[in-house]
Amino acid sequence: MTSFKTDAKQDRHVGIKSAGNGAHKAAIRQENEEQILAAAEQVFADYGFKGATTARIAEMANVPKANVHYYFSTKEVIYRRIMEDVCDHWLQAAMTFDNSADPAVILRGYIEAKMDLSRARPYGSRLWAHEIIRGAKFSSDYISTTVKDWLDSRVVVIKGWIAEGKMDDIEPYSLMYMIFATTQHYADFGRQIEIFNDNRPLSEEQFAEAKENVVRIILKGVGLR
Amino acid sequence: MTSFKTDAKQDRHVGIKSAGNGAHKAAIRQENEEQILAAAEQVFADYGFKGATTARIAEMANVPKANVHYYFSTKEVIYRRIMEDVCDHWLQAAMTFDNSADPAVILRGYIEAKMDLSRARPYGSRLWAHEIIRGAKFSSDYISTTVKDWLDSRVVVIKGWIAEGKMDDIEPYSLMYMIFATTQHYADFGRQIEIFNDNRPLSEEQFAEAKENVVRIILKGVGLR
DNA sequence: TTTTAACCTGACCAAACGGTCAAGATAAAT
DNA sequence: ATTTATCTTGACCGTTTGGTCAGGTTAAAA
Numbered sequence: 001m002t003s004f005k006t007d008a009k010q011d012r013h014v015g016i017k018s019a020g021n022g023a024h025k026a027a028i029r030q031e032n033e034e035q036i037l038a039a040a041e042q043v044f045a046d047y048g049f050k051g052a053t054t055a056r057i058a059e060m061a062n063v064p065k066a067n068v069h070y071y072f073s074t075k076e077v078i079y080r081r082i083m084e085d086v087c088d089h090w091l092q093a094a095m096t097f098d099n100s101a102d103p104a105v106i107l108r109g110y111i112e113a114k115m116d117l118s119r120a121r122p123y124g125s126r127l128w129a130h131e132i133i134r135g136a137k138f139s140s141d142y143i144s145t146t147v148k149d150w151l152d153s154r155v156v157v158i159k160g161w162i163a164e165g166k167m168d169d170i171e172p173y174s175l176m177y178m179i180f181a182t183t184q185h186y187a188d189f190g191r192q193i194e195i196f197n198d199n200r201p202l203s204e205e206q207f208a209e210a211k212e213n214v215v216r217i218i219l220k221g222v223g224l225r
Numbered sequence: 226m227t228s229f230k231t232d233a234k235q236d237r238h239v240g241i242k243s244a245g246n247g248a249h250k251a252a253i254r255q256e257n258e259e260q261i262l263a264a265a266e267q268v269f270a271d272y273g274f275k276g277a278t279t280a281r282i283a284e285m286a287n288v289p290k291a292n293v294h295y296y297f298s299t300k301e302v303i304y305r306r307i308m309e310d311v312c313d314h315w316l317q318a319a320m321t322f323d324n325s326a327d328p329a330v331i332l333r334g335y336i337e338a339k340m341d342l343s344r345a346r347p348y349g350s351r352l353w354a355h356e357i358i359r360g361a362k363f364s365s366d367y368i369s370t371t372v373k374d375w376l377d378s379r380v381v382v383i384k385g386w387i388a389e390g391k392m393d394d395i396e397p398y399s400l401m402y403m404i405f406a407t408t409q410h411y412a413d414f415g416r417q418i419e420i421f422n423d424n425r426p427l428s429e430e431q432f433a434e435a436k437e438n439v440v441r442i443i444l445k446g447v448g449l450r
Numbered sequence: 451t452t453t454t455a456a457c458c459t460g461a462c463c464a465a466a467c468g469g470t471c472a473a474g475a476t477a478a479a480t
Numbered sequence: 481a482t483t484t485a486t487c488t489t490g491a492c493c494g495t496t497t498g499g500t501c502a503g504g505t506t507a508a509a510a
Contacts, residue, residue: 024477028487046359051275054468064489069469071487126358132417133351134271143420151421168445174438177418178407185406192357193402195368196376213399220393221446250456250507257457279498289459294499 033071035061040078045126048134049079080138083131086124087142091150093117103161104224108215114183115211118190125187151176168223175222182214258296260286265303270351273359274304305363308356311349312367316375318342328386329449333440339408340436343415350412376401393448400447407439 039061043052054075058065072078096109118125131139151173158172186193186207194201202210219225264286268277279300283290297303321334343350356364376398383397411418411432419426427435444450 032487047275048273048355048359049276051273051359053466055466065468066470066489066491067487070489073469075468129354129358129413130273132414133354134273134276136416136420140416140420143417144424148421168441170442171434171438173421174435175442177410177414177435178403178439178442180414181406181410182403185402188354189357189402189405191361191365192368195361195365196373196398199369209396210399210402213396214403216393217395217400217403217446218442219446220448221442221444223445253457278496280496290498291459291461291500292457295457295459298499300498 032063036068036071037082041082041123041127044079045123048130082127083139084142086128089117094154097154097157103166104219107219107224111179111183111215111218112211114179115186118183118187119207122187122190125184129188170222257288261293261296262307266307266348266352269304270348273355307352308364309367311353312372314342319379322379322382328391329444332444332449336404336408336440336443337436339404340411343408343412344432347412347415350409354413395447
């Protein structure tokens with residue numbers, strides 16, 4: 001971990017200096033900010049907003065604590081930045097809704113994208129879970145505008161499918177909540193799943209099977225395919 | 226809140242004193258412990274283990290902070306107590322598995338019981354979510370023994386149904402995780418659902434409809450009924 | 451009535467907290 | 481070569497933290 005970071009820094013030191021034009025300083029900044037954000041995502045996931053400490057973020061990012069505050073004024077700024085970034089990725093996972101293809105294809109694509117995000121970025125998902133569990137104190141505005149608009153537009157699409165008789169008459173919100181819950185469970189409750197799985201993280205094969213099961217149950221459950 | 230507590234205390238003061246035999250002191254103890262546990266459940270749900278403060282628990286329980294430590298030696302003791310109590314209730318919700326009735330009836334009963342617990346005790350669910358998200362540091366032993374045994378025995382039952390051709394060939398763990406995730410989502414992400422629902426908590430009717438939708442999608446999804 | 455055991459609590463403490471700052475190091479611009 | 485702007489960091493500060501404790505009150509037992 002430590003050696004990785006040091007190496008990367010030195011690589012850049014050598015590789016970019018010749019490019020001149022202040023690129024080195026810019027690279028240092030980018031490198032450090034990324035390092036801090038990545039560390040913070042993990043620490044916030046583990047301890048929540050209040051429980052996370054800047055000292056621990058600094059330690060995990062391999063920078064002195066004062067340096068964390070050089071790049072980010074407060075703990076809250078870091079937290080908000082990660083929070084919105086995670087949610088933006090989720091919203092983009094529903095791009096499949098936009099091309100008006102077969103509902104089963106659209107829903108499958110969305111569920112699979114969501115599962116993949118849980119696998120690829122579990123800390124971000126867990127940070128979001130913390131945020132909502134504690135009452136969405138920082139994010140209620142964002143949710144009631146951006147996220148709600150996004151959700152409502154998908155609900156309209158689903159209602160269209162129902163009206164056309166393409167799927168069962170299911171309350172669309174219930175369906176979307178089920179997709180949120182189930183896909184994010186594989187990140188948020190990953191530790192619990194790991195314990196049930198004889199204390200081993202799900203293998204690629206196991207995860208792929210889980211993903212396929214989730215898709216199958218939900219699609220069939222709403223009368224698609 | 227305050228008046229409720231004071232009244233209750235005085236009621237007991239009058240009502241039980243005549244019973245004699247140290248019942249009053251015992252009643253005081255029980256009353257205070259319950260008050261503290263109820264307050265702690267909420268505070269832990271809101272802030273997680275590290276973020277929760279004994280001062281806030283005390284304030285919410287309407288007792289001086291020192292009194293919290295008179296009844297419970299440490300914050301951790303309170304936390305563990307609530308945690309296991311919540312999980313025990315969940316395990317009992319799967320009692321329906323024991324009478325060998327129709328799979329659809331059993332699964333419906335379990336899902337409905339789980340939904341009802343999310344509605345009745347959201348803070349407990351959120352405390353558990355915190356605990357797992359941060360890595361199940363206090364509960365991994367409990368999960369890998371008691372809870373795992375419980376889960377595995379239900380998985381056996383489901384595999385039996387599959388073998389008898391009563392339902393689709395679904396990986397039972399995927400199904401159980403989906404039930405965990407979806408039912409607990411209504412507690413853990415209750416604030417998010419509330420925001421989507423025009424900033425109003427789900428009414429009894431809305432919740433009942435959600436419950437029925439969850440049951441329908443999952444039962445049909447696994448080929449039951 | 452006296453004694454005893456349980457309950458109550460303001461005041462306190464060492465440790466940990468988020469954030470600041472001055473002073474030094476480094477690299478870009480002049 | 482010198483100035484300027486950015487990056488780095490140990491030391492520090494006021495506040496909050498979980499937990500303690502001595503000295504009090506109250507109710508049960510003797």
